[in-house]
Amino acid sequence: MKTARILPLLLSLSIGQALADTPINLSHDATPNARISVSNVKGAVTITAWDRNQVQVGGRLGEGAKPLAIEGSDSSMTIRVESQGKSGWFNWNNENSMGSTTLDIRVPKGASLDVDVVSAPLSIDGIEGGKIKANTVSGKARVNARSPSIDVDSVSGSIELAGNADRVALQTVSGDILAPNVGSDAELQTVSGRIRVSGGPWRKLNLSTVSGDVQLAGGLAPNGTFDVDSMSGDVQVQVPSNLSAVIHANTFSGDLRSDFGTVQKVEHGPGSELQATAGSGSAKMKIETFSGDLRIRRQD
Template identity: 35%
Template sequence: MGFSRLAAAITVLFASAAACASGDRTFERQVPAEARGAVDISNVSGTVVVTGWDRPQVSVRAELGEGVERVDVSSEHGRTTVKVVLPHHSGHGGDADLHVQVPKDSELTVSAVSADVRTTGVTGVQRLNAVSGDITAELGGSDLELKTVSGDVKLKGHGQPARLHVSSVSGDVHLEHGAGDLEAATVSGTLVVSLDSVRSVRVRTTSGDVHFEGKLASGADFDATSVSGDLNVRASAEAGYAYEVSTFSGDISNCFDATPSGHGHMPGHTLQGTRGDGAGHIRLKTMSGDVQLCDRK
């Protein structure tokens, strides 16, 4: 054997040994799936990337780190399941990076722990759950239910109306170009929302600030409450809206020169009135935060 061949053989040998030592390996599988079926994905530690496509099948590609036993993929009765499996009684989990392509109209459910989640091109209903991981999702015009603990959320839509339910504990939420109905609850994160068209908004936050910008449909209802966070709402509406604003120990300001009223010797301020025809309704309330309201975006 020549020197060059021997050197090449040694290089391959050492590369193989390094791969085995690291425990990294690749998994790939495709299974048939219904165009509007359900897809459930779960992962502990790593990433989950889901992309919608036009094929009636689910394609799974994964990079598995040391400590991951296998990936189970099954498809029956209209439901496809992708699950990362760790060894029984494992003292520590391994990382798994999942790349999953699903029929775009699938009903998607993702559960992740210590893993980031990203979805694009999925036009069916999405239910996304993460603990100690960020979620980035593209809104496809169908309903979204999202829950996260210790992770940030970034959502981007295309102005298509949908019902959006977002719950976050210790993480910021950014929503851009959404539309329809929004219900959001945060504990200690900032909520930044931009909605192209609003039917209803219900926001509850404990210690996080809320920044909202959007256009209210005729008869829309907007309700936001905060304990110690600020509320900054810039909402336009062709048919106008009635507004009720109150704060216990914060300040109230607006862009249309309305004057808040006090409660005599009691703490707190309120602001009530009507903009335009008053077809919609806005209620804003804080305990120790400030409130800003403007009828122009």
């Protein structure tokens, strides 16, 4: 009698698990430079470029999600994980109650990507030539690509950028920004995360932070602009010895030191400032901190 009661229970649990964790095996022909949109609330998203003109989706679909499909044409398609319940702002609990979905996606190397994730780490690898835009809430975003434009927004997850991008826009609230090879145009923002960025020569670099520490290393293009604003985070800037720029730097209560020019105490108040010209002064550098220390170093 006990066996008769247990077997249906085990069968029910087995069926429930199978439904809760469904393998994904989808494919769709694609143009070499297709635009691909991906959305996932919970789980993980891994996007890898390959030499085929095809999009392939593997992974496992979480409990409570609708059957997955690749929608659209060969040149523009969407892969969206959705709840079986109603979606929208007034039904967010349906999305939140879904099980974790893992997406393992292959795309053409020249594809452009638009990715939205919430509690899901994101990895993009191997894109060459396509534009990348990504938004994440709490998952870490890692991008390794050669792209004319990379735009990533994160709330509490860090952003790691490898490869090379001519233009980047990276923004976090509490996550770190790590980008060792940023091209000529960079927009970097964080509240409390650290920023570690190298690259250039920059035609335009704008950086702002509240309490996160900053380390920047790179040169400026002729007539380039370099603007850094920090509230309480420390800022360290390394520039080439052949720098050609007019440098304006000041701090209200932090310590200011520079390998260029002479730091002066302001006439009224505790602050320090620097007005200096390196080389012919073709570019412009402006660096301001409130209470954070500021260092401007000459690279050997």
